[in-house]
Amino acid sequence: TRLDNRLDQLVNIDMGEQGVEHLFEAARALQGGSLLGAAAEAPMAVPEGGTVVLTTGSVSRAWITPDLGENDGPSGAAAIARALVLARNTTCVMLWEETLLPAIRNTCQTAGLFPVTLEQAAIARADKSFATIVMLPYATEDEVWQAQATQMLKDLKPDLLFSTERVGRNEFGVYHSMRGIDYGMGRARVDCLLDEALARGIPVVAVGDGGNEIGMGKVADHVKTHVPYGDTCQCGCGGGIGAITGCDVLVTAACSNWGCTAIAAAMAARAGNARLLHSPGREALLLDAMVASGLINSTHGIVDDSVDGFPRHSHLAVAELCRTIVSRAL
Numbered sequence: 032t033r034l035d036n037r038l039d040q041l042v043n044i045d046m047g048e049q050g051v052e053h054l055f056e057a058a059r060a061l062q063g064g065s066l067l068g069a070a071a072e073a074p075m076a077v078p079e080g081g082t083v084v085l086t087t088g089s090v091s092r093a094w095i096t097p098d099l100g101e102n103d104g105p106s107g108a109a110a111i112a113r114a115l116v117l118a119r120n121t122t123c124v125m126l127w128e129e130t131l132l133p134a135i136r137n138t139c140q141t142a143g144l145f146p147v148t149l150e151q152a153a154i155a156r157a158d159k160s161f162a163t164i165v166m167l168p169y170a171t172e173d174e175v176w177q178a179q180a181t182q183m184l185k186d187l188k189p190d191l192l193f194s195t196e197r198v199g200r201n202e203f204g205v206y207h208s209m210r211g212i213d214y215g216m217g218r219a220r221v222d223c224l225l226d227e228a229l230a231r232g233i234p235v236v237a238v239g240d241g242g243n244e245i246g247m248g249k250v251a252d253h254v255k256t257h258v259p260y261g262d263t264c265q266c267g268c269g270g271g272i273g274a275i276t277g278c279d280v281l282v283t284a285a286c287s288n289w290g291c292t293a294i295a296a297a298m299a300a301r302a303g304n305a306r307l308l309h310s311p312g313r314e315a316l317l318l319d320a321m322v323a324s325g326l327i328n329s330t331h332g333i334v335d336d337s338v339d340g341f342p343r344h345s346h347l348a349v350a351e352l353c354r355t356i357v358s359r360a361l
């Protein structure tokens with residue numbers, strides 16, 4: 032719809048001059064229409080009481096410490112999980128590094144979702160008692176992830192998988208930062224689970240802003256051509272930073288969190304339910320929670336309430352403008 036196209040345009044203004052407009056055009060051409068529209072249709076198609084597996088942003092300075100996560104990703108993933116729970120009474124399972132579980136736990140709780148076990152989530156879902164989320168650690172060892180992917184898909188039977196700002200490995204199995212450095216150490220191999228899901232035909236929606244994220248495999252040629260280190264990294268592995276893992280629907284955005292804000296808005300418009308929106312007020316709470324959880328603004332290398340170098344008020348403004356764009360549908 033026209034609303035979806037406006038959301039596409041808003042979040043793909045290349046304010047950070049990272050080259051996202053090229054990736055956006057490529058993704059739109061492949062999608063044959065609005066990215067945000069397609070990305071909102073998928074969660075709205077999840078059956079009532081279904082299960083969605085989510086994963087997001089990750090270890091930021093892996094070569095120094097596995098305990099430091101970045102703040103692009105978590106708030107967006109939490110906003111999508113919240114919208115899914117409110118729209119579909121979904122069981123949302125968030126996969127992360129074990130080292131970062133406390134930070135994502137605080138972030139999701141601030142979005143209104145109380146962390147519980149799978150068993151507790153089933154009771155809460157049946158009772159429609161309260162909004163929950165389940166956090167599970169994912170393996171960081173190459174020998175374990177394949178078996179874990181098979182087991183998790185068997186146990187969880189997800190109706191949809193959702194990834195935002197989560198780095199994926201390149202064709203040589205190396206995880207690269209946007210500067211083309213290998214930072215795969217201590218990193219959960221969640222991208223392998225998404226590959227397995229895609230091979231089985233389970234729908235995958237992915238959000239990214241750079242080219243090294245899960246989902247960008249869909250526009251791999253454009254990452255090679257238009258993104259710094261897209262063709263050749265700095266680590267010497269012989270490849271570029273582009274992730275090989277693709278997706279069914281790719282959402283590009285100048286900042287991945289903005290892509291998630293826009294998806295929530297497009298979901299709210301479809302449901303005619305303003306509660307699904309990611310509001311400026313909740314974004315403010317989430318930015319504060321992410322600071323308190325020690326998630327880093329990776330562009331400036333400091334824990335603060337800027338994300339990808341964009342200051343606090345730009346994130347609140349994007350949430351406000353998304354709300355304005357869909358307001359007539361609510």
Ligand SMILES: [Zn+2]
Nearest residue numbers: 264266267268
């Ligand atoms: Zn490399």
